[in-house]
Amino acid sequence: MSLIxxxxxxxxxxxxxxxxxxxxxxxxxxxxALSLIERGHSAPSLEIISKIALKLKRPLRFxxxxxxxxxxxxxxxxxxxxxxxxxxxxxxxxxxKITEKEIDKxxxxxHQRTWYQQYLLWARLIANYRTNRISFHEAxxxxxxLLDQKYYLLNQNKYLYHRILNSIALIYGEQKDLKSALLYxxxxxxxxxxxxxxxxxxxxxxxxxxYNKTKTLYDMKCYEDSIHxxxxxxxxxxxxxxxxxxxxxxxxxxxxxxxxxxxxxDIREVYRKAAFVFEFLNKKKYLEVLHSKKKNFxx
Numbered sequence: 001m002s003l004i005x006x007x008x009x010x011x012x013x014x015x016x017x018x019x020x021x022x023x024x025x026x027x028x029x030x031x032x033a034l035s036l037i038e039r040g041h042s043a044p045s046l047e048i049i050s051k052i053a054l055k056l057k058r059p060l061r062f063x064x065x066x067x068x069x070x071x072x073x074x075x076x077x078x079x080x081x082x083x084x085x086x087x088x089x090x091x092x093x094x095x096x097k098i099t100e101k102e103i104d105k106x107x108x109x110x111h112q113r114t115w116y117q118q119y120l121l122w123a124r125l126i127a128n129y130r131t132n133r134i135s136f137h138e139a140x141x142x143x144x145x146l147l148d149q150k151y152y153l154l155n156q157n158k159y160l161y162h163r164i165l166n167s168i169a170l171i172y173g174e175q176k177d178l179k180s181a182l183l184y185x186x187x188x189x190x191x192x193x194x195x196x197x198x199x200x201x202x203x204x205x206x207x208x209x210x211y212n213k214t215k216t217l218y219d220m221k222c223y224e225d226s227i228h229x230x231x232x233x234x235x236x237x238x239x240x241x242x243x244x245x246x247x248x249x250x251x252x253x254x255x256x257x258x259x260x261x262x263x264x265x266d267i268r269e270v271y272r273k274a275a276f277v278f279e280f281l282n283k284k285k286y287l288e289v290l291h292s293k294k295k296n297f298x299x
Contacts (some may be wrong), residue, residue: 002017008034011038013056024055043067046152064156076116083123092130122146126167136220143168159202160190162283166209173212178226185213201241202276207233211245213251223256230256247277247286254294270299272299 005036014024025034028051031042034041043053049067053060072080080103082256086095106117122143129139131245146164147155155161169184188209217226230253232268237246251274271294290298 003043003066006044006063007040009066010052010056010186010207011027011065013058013096014038017056019055021125023053028052028055028195032096040263061156064153067153072114073117075212080116080119087123090130092127094122094129095230099127113151113154115154115157118146119158119160122160122167129171136175137221137260140171140216143171159205162202162205162209166205169209169216173216173219178216181216182213182220185209185216189213197231203236204242204244207240207242207245209254210236211248214249218256218259221259226256227253227260243277243281247274247281250274251286251290254297268297 016023020035021038024273025031026032029037029048033042033048037044039047049063050060053063066195083098084090085096086098103117103120103124125134125139125143125146128134129136129287134142143164147161165184165188169181169188172178172184173181198260210229212256214226214229217223217229230249233249234246234253237249239241240298248271254267254274256271257270271290275290275298277283278290
């Protein structure tokens with residue numbers, strides 16, 4: 001990605017919106033400044049690119065991708081994939097070994113932090129917390145440091161920003177500080193237009209955040225809000241054609257329906273949908289829990 005490509009894209013989007021340079025730059029910057037940006041001779045500030053994105057009806061991240069130096073090689077991406085797989089398996093000791101080894105490679109190399117380093121630092125903090133090497137107070141403080149404004153562009157790459165916010169919210173939730181957890185889930189979901197970008201992995205991760213938010217609202221006894229969020233999650237699952245969390249959304253929908261005294265027919269319907277999805281995806285543990293706790297509704 002380069003400034004020339006960014007300029008060409010802004011020029012193309014401006015013409016597609018039938019806007020002159022004068023119309024686009026109004027309230028944003030001078031026409032001369034916009035001309036330099038469109039010719040790739042000037043890098044716009046975050047404030048300017050945000051306003052341009054809003055006027056041209058583009059998600060901010062669409063333009064930010066042109067400003068992010070993506071110098072991640074194949075070896076680094078293999079390490080990222082390995083770490084992500086280990087997260088899914090909750091093998092945090094192995095994550096620590098990999099992240100420590102990779103971070104050591106950069107210790108004697110003074111240069112500006114890259115996305116890969118930012119990811120490694122985040123992964124190491126999570127692994128340290130999960131293996132009880134640091135307290136939740138220290139974990140939260142140090143993870144929040146990764147959200148510093150100077151790392152803004154780094155965090156926009158490969159949905160790291162959303163992963164950081166989700167991890168903070170999860171830690172707050174585990175400490176029963178549900179209001180703080182909800183605050184960070186809402187931050188992660190603030191710009192819902194990211195769902196409609198051409199980045200399926202981000203959409204799938206947003207879906208996971210919706211699920212975590214649904215659980216948090218249920219635990220807070222905010223059942224109406226939990227229902228609303230679960231239904232949003234179901235709509236997103238349909239939009240993404242992803243069933244991975246669909247059964248979980250239906251399960252919490254059923255729990256909230258029960259708590260609010262919905263009809264047995266409504267409750268039975270959503271639990272049966274959850275059972276169907278769990279069975280189809282071979283999620284045996286979830287299916288066992290459902291049959292054990294809600295057998296009167298799905299038998």
